[in-house]
Amino acid sequence: MTLSPQWLEQLRSRVTLSTLIGRTVKVQKAGREYKACCPFHNENTPSFTINDEKGFYHCFGCGAHGDAISWMTEQRGLGFMDAVKDLAAEAQMDVPAPDPRAAQRQEVRATLHDVMAAAQDWFVAQFNGTEGAAAREYLNNRGISESTIREFGFGFAPDSRGRLKQALSTHGIDQLIEAGLLIKVDDKEPYDRFRGRLMIPIRDPRGRVIAFGGRILGDGEPKYLNSPDTPLFDKGRTLYNLDKASPASRRTGRILVVEGYMDAIALAQAGFADVVAPLGTALTEHQIERIWKMVEAPILCFDGDNAGQKAAMRAALRALPILRPSHSLHFISLPAGQDPDDLIRSEGAHAFAALIAKPQTLDDKIWQVEFDAEPLNTPETKAGLKKRLSDHVRDIADQDIAHHYRQEFNDRYQAAFFAQKDSRSDRRFTPNKGRKFPSKFVSYKPLDETKSFLIEGYDLQIAKGILGGLIRHPCRISSHFEELHAIKLADSQLQILLGELINVAMSKETLDMQGLLTILEKTDCYNVAKGLLRADALNFTFNRKMPDDAPSQLIERAHKDLAEAIKVVTARPGLEAALAEATRRVQDDLTEESYAEQQRLREAKQLFHERLVDLTQIDDTL
Structure with a gap:
């Protein structure tokens, strides 16, 4: 045109x-x-x-x-x-039609828009009538307000095979079938597609109803039913709530992606208007491209159960081939078994806001999923991790981005399984043999007023080792109350476990591992705690299973290394912030003093990394 x-x-x-x-x-x-x-x-x-x-x-x-x-x-x-x-x-102006066939298609779409608008009005009328009582009760039990009900246009489809067909008969049976409102099977009489369901209109970016989602009330399958693809509706290209989220994202510079429309509605009611959802399928390449037109790094907020995390990983892998500079995906991990609505209802909107304020990057998500996929306790499983990461890198079409991913994954792999060489002596570092971590570098603290330590990225893997060490040596928890209270873990399940460990230690004067596990067995984080007892995650001395007759020197060594690991991982965020600030000063005004400070901080960062490598090198000679 x-x-x-x-x-x-x-x-x-x-x-x-x-x-x-x-x-x-x-x-x-x-x-x-x-x-x-x-x-x-x-x-x-x-x-x-x-x-x-x-x-x-x-x-x-x-x-x-x-x-x-x-x-x-x-x-x-x-x-x-x-x-x-x-x-x-x-303005009451006619848009010029490009050709007769296009004009005809436009006329068909215009007619279907009328049909969908009429269906929406009818569903809303049934919702507000006597038959809609169960639908209204369902939304009330979920905490959906009257204003939200009106804003999102909830309706109700009675449990009947022909009520909608009869009510909209003036539009013609063929139009109702083409709009996806009726089902036609062979030569049988067409019947209503949506029956006995809470109806949720799906709109295009202009706010026009193009499809419906229906949630069953009571028993029945499927739980959610969407309109089929029609001339108006392409499920793989449509995002729920895009008409409201798009202008909201202009103000926030952010887009949140959740699994379903009820999650999107709950978040919007809680004040997060910049939220969209796919429609019953994993996030598609077309949907990712559509979101990227609004923001460069949308935040995926999928459920904390296995299905939700698998959906997040599928989206991550679909994004890899179409990555381009500055465009990526971010992720948050919800508590196990919770969706965004559950989290907000149990802990408030501020809990969700805290999660999306510090999302996980795409490379970190892929590393975490593959690292946790199986026990990495043999050369073969470690090689398997390396191959899976390499396969993902090969899927990235942009070679510059692929190079950076390859380097990032290689650095993490090396740090996880191999000691770094000392460039000054070309000798591998030997833990606890005359080499002491410089205390002046432990003094760095985060620059914000909360004095908390956000642990994310590779440090989150180290934190898993620390939590496993605290479970094996619970007597040491009380010695680090102040530092542990300040730790904020990007993984919400690990954060919950840390809180439980602190609470148990505060209530028990003496505590051993078995006693701790017995207490944790009654909590939701027991399986997480058991998983952290695998000694293959990181080879810290304090993650090793201690025999009953272990010499006191071995136990003291583990306690000492655990204390130092906690110091290292809590000090590094402050060091990173100081280094970033020093780098900014060098870029703004390069002086001898600013350059010297930047180099000093870089050396300190390297020492942090080297000390963590030291701590992962188990040495049986004391």
């Missing part, structure tokens, strides 16, 4: 820009113009101006500039043609 500049200019001239913008932003008259607080960045004093005579808006704060069409694309998140069509409908 070719739209002439003259036609587009006529369209712009028929739209009153201040009225259009005023529907979503509070505008005030200011002389011959209008002003408002800019919707593209946070501000308290209006710097956003609208000029109806010239037909443009401009922000003197962030530089946002455009006309009516760009307002619809940038703020509403519509595609160019969708924006033009919406504005043309408001």
Whole structure:
């Protein structure tokens, strides 16, 4: 379709820009113009101006500039043609049709939009009627408010094979079948697709209903039923709630991706409006590409159960072949057995906000999943890990990105299984033989006011070893209360386990491993604790199974190494922050002092890494 500049200019001239913008932003008259607080960045004093005579808006704060069409694309998140069509409908202008066949397809789609709008109205009427009592009770039990019910357009489909068909008969049976509202099997009479279900409308980016999702009320399968693919609806290319999430993401610079529409609705009600969901399938390449048009690194917030984590990994692997510079995926791990709605209802919106504030990167997600896939206690299983990682790297089409992934995975593999060589002596470090970790480097603390230590990435693997060591040597927990209280683990399941260990140690004066496990058996983190007792995760001395007649020197060695590992892993975040700040100063103003400070911190970082390598090298000679 070719739209002439003259036609587009006529369209712009028929739209009153201040009225259009005023529907979503509070505008005030200011002389011959209008002003408002800019919707593209946070501000308290209006710097956003609208000029109806010239037909443009401009922000003197962030530089946002455009006309009516760009307002619809940038703020509403519509595609160019969708924006033009919406504005043309408001201006009562006909959009030129490209050719007769395209015009015919457009006419069919327009007719189906009418059918879907009529179906939505009918479902809402049934929801508000006598038969909708069970649907209303279900939403009330889930904590869905009246305003959310209205905003998302919940409806109800009665348990009948022909009520919808009869109610919408004026639209024609063929249209109802093509819209996916009726099922036609061979020569049998068509019947209603959705029966006895809570109805959730699925909308396109312009807010028009194009499909439905139905949740069964009571017993029956499937639990959730979506419309089939139609001329309006392509399940693999559509994202639920995109019409509301797109403008919200312009304000937050973020998109959250959850597993299903009920999760998206619960998050939106809790204040996270920038949330979308796929529709009954794993996140597809088309959906990832669609999200990347809004943000460069969407955050996937899938359920904490096995199915949710498998779905997250499938999305990660689908993203690898289409990765491009600056575009990736981020992840958060929800507590086992919980979805976003469960977490918010049990711990509040702040708990979810804390998780998405520190998401896991794509490379870290893949490493974590493959590292935890099997016990790495033989050369063969370690080689298997290396092969799986190599296979993933080969899937990356962009060779520059593939190179960085290969280097990252290789560094982690080397750190996990092999000692680094001392460049000064070309000798492998020998743990606890005259080499002591410099205490001055342990003094680094995080720069924020909370004084907490966020442990993520490779350090999270080390933290697993530390937790396993605390389980094997629970008598040492009380010696590190202050440091352990300050640790914040990016993995929520590990964080819960750490809290349980602290609580048990505070309530018991004497404690051994078996007694600790007996107490943990009554909690949800027992299986996590048992998994950490595998000595093959990291070869720390304190992860080794101690015989009953173990010499006191061996036990003391384990306790000493455990204390030092805790110091190292809690000190490193502060060191990283100090190094980042020093690097920034060097880039801003290279002086001899700033360069020397940067190099000193780099050496300290290397010493951290070397000491962790030392600690993983088990030496039976004391």
